[in-house]
Amino acid sequence: MGFMKVNVSAIFLLMFLASRSDVKAENVVFDVTKYGNEEDICKAFKRAWEDACASTSPSTVLIPKGTFLLGPVIISGPCKAAIELQVKGKLQAPADMSEFQGFSSWITLNYVDQFTLTGGGTFDGQGKLESNQRICGKDKHCKLPPVSLKFNFITNGIVHDITSTDSKYFHAHLLGCKNLTFQHFTISAHDESLNTDGIHIGRSKNIKIIDSDIGTGDDCISLGHGSRQITIAGVTCAPGHGISIGSLGKSQNEESVSGVFVKNCTISNTQNGVRIKSWPALFGGSASDIHFEDIIMKNVSNPIVIDQVYCPWNECNKKSPSKVSIRNVSFKNIRGTSRTPVAVQLSCSKDIPCKDVEVADIDLRYTGNEGPAEFRCSNVQPKFLGKINPSKC
Secondary structure, eight states: OHHHHHHHHHHHHHHHHHHHHTSOOOOEEEEGGGGOOOSBOHHHHHHHHHHHHHOSSOEEEEEOSSEEEOOOEEEEOOOSSOEEEEEOSEEEOOSSGGGGTTOSEEEEEESOBSEEEESSOEEEOOOOSGGGOOOOTTOTTOOOOOEEEEEESOEEEEEEEEEEESOSSOSEEEESOEEEEEEEEEEEOOTTOTTOOSEEEESOEEEEEESOEEEOSSOSEEEOTTOEEEEEESOEEOSBSOEEEEEESSSTTOOOEEEEEEEEEEEESBSOSEEEEEOSSSOEEEEEEEEEEEEEEEEESSSEEEETTOOGGGOSOTTSOOEEEEEEEEEEEEEEEESSSEEEEEEOOSSSOOEEEEEEEEEEEEOSSSSSOEEEEESOOOEEEEEEESOOO
16 A cells, blocks of 8 residues: 555656646846946846846846937847847937947847847937948948847847837848848838948848838848848838849859748839849859749839849949859739839849749839830840730840
C-alpha cells in the first residue's frame, strides 16, 4: 500500500507541474522614466533595455506618453525572452548634427529575436533643418546624415502602429533581417527632403510591409541587393519617388533580388511609380520573380519603369550596357494617370535583355497636353495580355 501511495502522490505532482507549464509567464514592464530624470533619456533607455533583455520572462520597455529627447543609441540582443519596445510618447532626435559624431544612425537595434515595436508613438528625427540635408553625389568623403531607425539582424519581429517623421536620412533601414513585418507604419517627410527613403531593405528575407502610409522626399520603399521574399501590400505612397527595386549593379558581389510582390497599393504625386533600376557599365547581379499588381497611380511621373541606364550625377558610362540580369517580371492591372507623356518605359540592357516580362491590363492616361501617353521599350519583348493603354511598344 505504501508503494501505491508513493506512486499516486508522484502522479498528482506530475499532473500539477504539467498544468503549470501551460501558464504563460507574466510580462514584465521596465519603464524608462523609473531609471532617471535626465533631459536626454539615452542612459535611462539603455539601462531599461539591458534589464528587460536579461529577463527570462517576456518583457516590455515602456516609453510613456510625453515628449523625450533621445540621443543616438545602440541597443542589442540576443535577449533571454521575447521583448517589446512600447513607445506611447514622442521621441525626438538631437537637431544638431554634431551630436551624431561616430554614429551612422539615431536608434540602432542589433540581433534581437521575437521583437515587437509598437505603442502608437512617434520617432521625430528633427531633420527639417537645411543644415541636416546632404547631397553627397560622387564625394566619397561626404558625411551622410543618420538613419532614424536601423534594424540589424532582427528576426521574427513586428513593427506596428508607429510613426516616423522628418528623418535626417532614411527613416528605416533593414540589414540581415528575417521574418519581420511592418504594419500600420506611418512615415512623413516633406517632398523636398533629400534622401529620406521610407523603408530600405537589404540582404533580408521574408519581409512584409502592409497597410502603411508613407510620404517622403525619396523612395517610399527601396529594395537593395539580397532582398528575397518581400511582400508590399496595401501601402499608400505619397509623396516620394515611388516603390523601387535597386539601384543594382553598383558594387561587386551583390546578392540577387528575388520573390518581390507589390500589390493593392496606391501611389500619388510621386516622381516615379514602380521601378526596377540598375547601373550601366559596372558590376553584375540579378533581379527575378518580381510582380506588381492591382496598383492605382494618381498624377505620377513615370508610372512604370525598368531603367538599366540609371546613372545619377553622371557617375558612370551610359554607353556601356548594364550587367544586371532582369527576368520573370510582371506588371498587371495598373491604372490611373501619368503627369509625363511616357507612362511606361522599359529600358533593358543591350548585352543582357530582360526576359519573361509580362504586361497585362494596363490603363494609364496622360493628363498633359503634349499628346497621348506613350509606351516605350528597348531590349525587351514583353508578353501582352488584356487591354493595354497606352498602345503597345
